[in-house]
Amino acid sequence: MFPTTTPQTTAEIVTPTQSPNVPGFVKQQDLAARLSILADAAKYDAACTSSGVDRANNKSGGIGNATACGICHSFASDGRCISLLKILQTNDCIFDCKYCINRASNDVPRASFTPREVADLTIQFYRRNYIEGLFLSSAVIKSPNYTMQLIHDSIKLLREEYQFQGYIHVKAIPGADPELIAKTGLLADRMSCNIELPSETSLRQLAPNKTKKAVLAPMAQIADSIAQNKQELMLYRRTPKFVPAGQSTQMIIGATPDTDHQILRLTESLYQKYSLKRVFYSAFLRVNDDSNLPVLRDGPPLLREHRLYQADWLLRFYEFKAEEILDEANPNFNALLDPKCNWAINHMEQFPVEINKADYHTLLRVPGIGVTSARRIVMARRSTALDFSALKRLGVVLKRAQFFITCQGKTMQQFPWRQNFILSNLIAQGGTLPKDLCHPEEIQPKQLSLFDLSDNSAAPLLSSTPLPTREDRLASLTGAF
Amino acid sequence: MLYHYDGSFDGLMTAVYDAFYARIPVSQAHFLAPTDISDSPETAEPMTLWDNTTQSTHPDTREINIVTDGTKAKKVIQALISQVGYEAYECCYHAHLSCYANRGDLIFQYIKLCFATGPKVFQMWAHPVAGEVMRIARRVTRENQHMLGFLRFQELESGALFAEISPTNNLLELMAPHFADRLPGESWLIYDSSRKVACVHQPGKGVLFTDRIPQELVALKEHSAAEPMYQDLWRAFFKAIAIAGRYNPKCQQNLMPKKYWKHMTEMQSQSTPH
Numbered sequence: 001m002f003p004t005t006t007p008q009t010t011a012e013i014v015t016p017t018q019s020p021n022v023p024g025f026v027k028q029q030d031l032a033a034r035l036s037i038l039a040d041a042a043k044y045d046a047a048c049t050s051s052g053v054d055r056a057n058n059k060s061g062g063i064g065n066a067t068a069c070g071i072c073h074s075f076a077s078d079g080r081c082i083s084l085l086k087i088l089q090t091n092d093c094i095f096d097c098k099y100c101i102n103r104a105s106n107d108v109p110r111a112s113f114t115p116r117e118v119a120d121l122t123i124q125f126y127r128r129n130y131i132e133g134l135f136l137s138s139a140v141i142k143s144p145n146y147t148m149q150l151i152h153d154s155i156k157l158l159r160e161e162y163q164f165q166g167y168i169h170v171k172a173i174p175g176a177d178p179e180l181i182a183k184t185g186l187l188a189d190r191m192s193c194n195i196e197l198p199s200e201t202s203l204r205q206l207a208p209n210k211t212k213k214a215v216l217a218p219m220a221q222i223a224d225s226i227a228q229n230k231q232e233l234m235l236y237r238r239t240p241k242f243v244p245a246g247q248s249t250q251m252i253i254g255a256t257p258d259t260d261h262q263i264l265r266l267t268e269s270l271y272q273k274y275s276l277k278r279v280f281y282s283a284f285l286r287v288n289d290d291s292n293l294p295v296l297r298d299g300p301p302l303l304r305e306h307r308l309y310q311a312d313w314l315l316r317f318y319e320f321k322a323e324e325i326l327d328e329a330n331p332n333f334n335a336l337l338d339p340k341c342n343w344a345i346n347h348m349e350q351f352p353v354e355i356n357k358a359d360y361h362t363l364l365r366v367p368g369i370g371v372t373s374a375r376r377i378v379m380a381r382r383s384t385a386l387d388f389s390a391l392k393r394l395g396v397v398l399k400r401a402q403f404f405i406t407c408q409g410k411t412m413q414q415f416p417w418r419q420n421f422i423l424s425n426l427i428a429q430g431g432t433l434p435k436d437l438c439h440p441e442e443i444q445p446k447q448l449s450l451f452d453l454s455d456n457s458a459a460p461l462l463s464s465t466p467l468p469t470r471e472d473r474l475a476s477l478t479g480a481f
Numbered sequence: 482m483l484y485h486y487d488g489s490f491d492g493l494m495t496a497v498y499d500a501f502y503a504r505i506p507v508s509q510a511h512f513l514a515p516t517d518i519s520d521s522p523e524t525a526e527p528m529t530l531w532d533n534t535t536q537s538t539h540p541d542t543r544e545i546n547i548v549t550d551g552t553k554a555k556k557v558i559q560a561l562i563s564q565v566g567y568e569a570y571e572c573c574y575h576a577h578l579s580c581y582a583n584r585g586d587l588i589f590q591y592i593k594l595c596f597a598t599g600p601k602v603f604q605m606w607a608h609p610v611a612g613e614v615m616r617i618a619r620r621v622t623r624e625n626q627h628m629l630g631f632l633r634f635q636e637l638e639s640g641a642l643f644a645e646i647s648p649t650n651n652l653l654e655l656m657a658p659h660f661a662d663r664l665p666g667e668s669w670l671i672y673d674s675s676r677k678v679a680c681v682h683q684p685g686k687g688v689l690f691t692d693r694i695p696q697e698l699v700a701l702k703e704h705s706a707a708e709p710m711y712q713d714l715w716r717a718f719f720k721a722i723a724i725a726g727r728y729n730p731k732c733q734q735n736l737m738p739k740k741y742w743k744h745m746t747e748m749q750s751q752s753t754p755h
Contacts (some may be wrong), residue, residue, distance in 0.1 A: 124711050300727065
């Protein structure tokens with residue numbers, strides 16, 4: 001099997017360069033303390049999926065397999081999924097990015113793992129079914145190449161000596177040698193390179209050590225290598241796979257004045273240019289007291305992050321284009337409505353959609369009908385005409401969809417076909433707004449009293465409050481951001 | 482007509498075979514496993530769409546004890562797969578693993594419907610019987626997906642791994658192949674404490690299902706020397722990885738229901754003392 005030495009002696013192992021004389025440096029022997037420090041340092045990296053690769057065990061002394069849908073092993077107290085052992089190789093960084101807790105000018109305890117310690121921890125946690133695999137990132141110690149070599153050694157140990165077949169996600173260090181990245185890619189399932197900030201100006205201001213070129217070069221290299229590997233696999237099935245679960249990236253939301261429109265356009269171009277699997281958004285948390293960083297009175301922009309993820313899903317699964325969701329005239333998301341409802345309200349000429357006749361692409365655009373429901377509708381209506389009770393059984397969210405669909409020519413209830421009526425009902429349901437993200441008083445209807453009361457013909461559920469006009473509806477409500 | 486079968490899927494298929502060829506109408510055929518009779522109230526939720534009061538109390542109901550016959554069961558399964566599709570067999574199998582006391586009746590109805598309709602039955606999400614069976618099967622697979630993630634092994638003194646679970650549905654048969662592939666070189670045991678059954682794996686020997694588990698193994702398991710250390714490491718990691726600024730226990734409970742917490746290392750305050 002695999003070596004079962006407890007990772008407490010360090011005499012014979014190659015250790016990363018350490019500075020034991022620097023105050024605050026944790027002694028190598030204290031594994032639990034180091035794990036706490038390095039997990040704490042790694043937690044701001046949002047990516048934690050273990051999906052994308054289906055791999056059975058090699059059945060010759062190996063341990064582990066990978067399931068394509070990924071498995072969530074636990075959920076932390078902030079609600080995020082824990083699927084991988086997410087740690088840094090070291091948090092001893094030479095860079096000084098303003099937003100990062102591990103920046104060189106911060107006085108935080110510094111610690112490192114040896115490659116063997118990383119491998120041993122991973123295997124022992126994996127045996128106990130705590131994790132699906134490893135997520136290994138690192139601060140830049142000594143130089144990008146030195147760090148990348150350390151990461152490569154950890155992964156190599158896991159794959160070759162311990163015969164680990166589970167999931168491995170590594171970060172590519174910006175500025176590292178292409179050869180090192182190529183070598184590591186053959187061992188990992190997913191590689192990612194954080195784009196960090198949405199524009200070059202903000203990158204220059206907040207992360208001066210990371211140039212746009214240094215960040216994008218590994219992404220381009222990985223994208224090209226994946227495409228080339230796919231070609232080679234078609235010719236010869238046993239070609240070693242290069243990053244089979246694809247590439248992803250992450251950017252920080254709220255640290256810079258970039259609009260949602262700019263971020264969304266960047267996301268769309270990243271998907272198109274580098275064929276990324278995922279773009280992750282991380283709400284900015286002010287961990288450092290720096291004049292370059294904004295002060296967020298209401299805490300991290302969680303709602304904005306949530307809207308961006310909703311828009312990201314629209315781009316990937318619902319055949320939307322970035323320009324349809326946001327444009328120059330409306331550069332920011334609507335706080336009260338999710339992007340899909342927002343689009344539907346502003347394009348009422350496309351509705352109502354007849355469930356029994358519309359094609360799949362049109363069904364996808366209806367709020368309350370997701371990808372699964374649309375597929376099921378198309379399947380189910382081949383055998384029988386659908387009515388509203390059947391739609392409910394199929395999993396359509398009728399609370400929202402009822403305003404936009406007809407079944408055999410009839411809507412679910414009689415209601416006035418007016419935008420304000422539908423809008424106010426959608427908002428009143430609150431279903432599009434996650435309850436735990438916003439303070440309740442922020443979404444009370446009484447905030448709408450600032451707007452024009454001219455079009456008050458419909459009788460909505462909020463009878464005590466006036467209705468927004470079309471112009472108001474299109475204006476962004478970004479008070480909370 | 483009340484069929485008592487032994488609780489296994491093959492037993493149910495044998496009973497279905499007999500009921501089918503005896504041309505028992507759907508409303509009069511009922512199937513009972515040994516576990517269904519003395520059920521606790523939570524698992525005996527009525528899922529039927531017709532009045533189910535005729536079970537074993539009606540004086541005219543004839544009761545038959547079914548002896549599991551592998552050939553009959555195989556015939557039903559093969560017919561299902563070839564005439565309808567592999568999905569139909571999977572659906573019946575998963576529905577059978579569920580906790581509902583009248584799953585046998587529903588599966589019989591579903592099989593009859595499958596043979597009558599053919600492959601189109603998979604599109605009939607809106608149909609009361611077909612949709613219901615598919616939904617029950619989905620509940621089982623969904624809980625299985627959760628359980629695969631939430632199960633926790635503990636290393637015993639002998640080096641073997643021990644896990645305890647208490648799922649609502651009967652998931653051992655679904656979990657065993659996953660772990661047999663994932664940990665082929667390990668000896669492990671998964672114990673279902675609500676049903677008192679377990680599956681045991683030895684390297685090179687495959688998986689064995691048993692209901693004879695020595696109680697001292699469950700009650701007094703001896704951990705290996707390193708086990709408390711790794712449990713504490715995992716707890717430390719679990720605590721460190723959460724972002725305090727995004728604290729959201731409601732969300733955590735939504736995604737990880739409390740019923741799973743009692744067997745999860747990180748949700749317990751300290752290592753189980755041994």
